[in-house]
Amino acid sequence: MSLLRVEGLGIDFGGLRAVNDVGFGLGPGEIVSVIGPNGAGKTTLFNMISGLYLPARGRVTLDGEDVTGMEPHLLAARGLSRTFQNLQIFHAMTVLENVEAGHHLHEKGSVVADLLSLPSSRRRNAATRESAYALLERVGLSRAAGHEAGSLSYGALKRLEIARALALKPRVLLLDEPAAGCNAVETEEIDRLVADVAASGVAVLLVEHDMKMVMRISSHLVVLDHGEKIAEGEPAAVARDPRVIEAYLGAQAGEDAGEDTHAHR
Known part of the structure; x- marks a missing residue:
C-alpha cells in the first residue's frame, strides 16, 4: 500500500482549472518527481497535498487516513513535511x-x-x-x-x-525545487542528500526543473501540463513519451534524459 496516495485531485481559480484529476502513489524510500513546464500546476498540487489549499475535487490519504485539506501543522504531526521554492529560513x-x-x-x-x-x-x-x-x-x-x-x-x-x-x-517529505538557483556543485550536494533521505526509508515527493537531477535520482515520474497529468512511469520511459517531449523536454532533451537515466542504472 502507498504511504501517500493522491486520487483525482483538482482545484479551480476563478473558473480556470489549475489542476484537474491528478492521481499517483508514493511508497517508503521512493523518490517520485513531479515535472512539467512553468504554469503546469506543480506547486499548486504541492499546496493541496500539504494542506495550504483545499482541493475542490479528489482526496489525499496518508497511510490510509484521509487527510484532504488538513492543516499543515496537523499533517506535520502525522509525518508529512515540506520545503518551499522561496526559502523560509x-x-x-x-x-x-x-x-x-x-x-x-x-x-x-x-x-x-x-x-x-x-x-x-x-x-x-x-x-x-x-x-x-x-x-x-x-x-x-x-x-x-x-x-x-x-x-x-x-x-x-x-x-x-x-x-x-x-x-x-517525516515519513513523507515534499521538496519544492530544492536545487533551484544552485550551481552544479550545490546541486550535486542536494542530489546526494535527497537520495540519502530516501535510502533511510522516507518517501520523497520532488518538484524540480533540473532534469539531469530528476532523471538520476527518481524512481518514478509524474508529468503535468496545464494542470493535467499527461504521463507517468519510470524516468527512461517517460523521457521517450512523445507527449512529454512535445510539452516539456524537447526532442534532444528527451534523448539526453534517456541516456542519462541509463548511465546511472
Missing part, C-alpha cells in the same frame, strides 16, 4: 537554532518548566540540540552550526531548510 538566528525550531512539534514539556529552567526542561533542550546538530552533520553544515543563517551560501540555505524539515521526523 530565520536569517538572524544561528544555523543550529533554525534546525532546533523544527523540533517543536515533538517536544513535550510545560511552560513553567521552561521558565524555571527545571531539570526536565534542560534535558529536553539538550536532547533537541543534540538532534539538531546530528541533522546538520547529515546535511554537511555542522561546521556552520554557530553562524548566522543569513551568512550561508544559497545552496547551503537549501540544505538547511531540508535539515529543518527532517527535524519533524
